[in-house]
Amino acid sequence: MSLLMRACTLVVRLVTVPLVIAEALGLYKLYKRFFPYLIYKISVTYNVKMKEQKRELFRGLVRFSPPRGPLRVLEIGCGTGANFEHYPAGCKVTCTDPNPHFQKYLQKSIENSPHLEYDRFLVAPAEDLRQVQDGSVDVVVCTLVLCSVKNMGQVLQEAKRILREGGAFFFMEHVVAEESSWTFFLQNVIQPFWYFFGDGCELTRATWQHVEQAGFSEVQLRHIQAPLNFLIKPHIVGYAVK
Numbered sequence: 676m677s678l679l680m681r682a683c684t685l686v687v688r689l690v691t692v693p694l695v696i697a698e699a700l701g702l703y704k705l706y707k708r709f710f711p712y713l714i715y716k717i718s719v720t721y722n723v724k725m726k727e728q729k730r731e732l733f734r735g736l737v738r739f740s741p742p743r744g745p746l747r748v749l750e751i752g753c754g755t756g757a758n759f760e761h762y763p764a765g766c767k768v769t770c771t772d773p774n775p776h777f778q779k780y781l782q783k784s785i786e787n788s789p790h791l792e793y794d795r796f797l798v799a800p801a802e803d804l805r806q807v808q809d810g811s812v813d814v815v816v817c818t819l820v821l822c823s824v825k826n827m828g829q830v831l832q833e834a835k836r837i838l839r840e841g842g843a844f845f846f847m848e849h850v851v852a853e854e855s856s857w858t859f860f861l862q863n864v865i866q867p868f869w870y871f872f873g874d875g876c877e878l879t880r881a882t883w884q885h886v887e888q889a890g891f892s893e894v895q896l897r898h899i900q901a902p903l904n905f906l907i908k909p910h911i912v913g914y915a916v917k
Contacts, residue, residue: 683864694871710874711777718757724902732912733761739813739843747812751801752820756784764790771797802829810839818847821882823875831889838917845914849907851879858905883911891915
């Protein structure tokens, strides 16, 4: 299977050569303007299919509320604000995303979420959140983001930095399938094309390893099979406490 996988992957890489050239010439920036619209449409379906999983995960946010004042939540790679409906009433939300074109779709979610207190939208890569002070938030949320960041370890260290002591990092991410499966085979074969379709998204990341090695004091992590397309069916969900 390994030899066949490498051969098929090579074919897909050859097919994507024009996309590689377009990226090198800077033409891929045009897709980055369209990508938020695509995610806005996809997130509707994803939210419906993952509603119970999200509800169960975010039910735990209130556990990390401070004794006084609102629960301070920072969402890394907030996209269109697809998680807002699951956040507890009264919490104060700061949003970050490296793509400024998400803001107009994010605004729609804000208008539809009167139960939240919206703080601000920061255009920043997940690896560099210097605009956020150390220990200034109670919860960091990251869903379907670690698959596309350039340096996962650095993102997790930034999350730890901005969390207060005892705060938590909540995550829900698609991950690579078991190595002996056909899903693993197809994830690897399709990856060269998927990278461009998903604006840097990678299907083949063992994200749980990075979370477990990030130095959190406690990690609660589950592997699940999400009710989604087989390529992104393997998921991890949970939280990690600073």
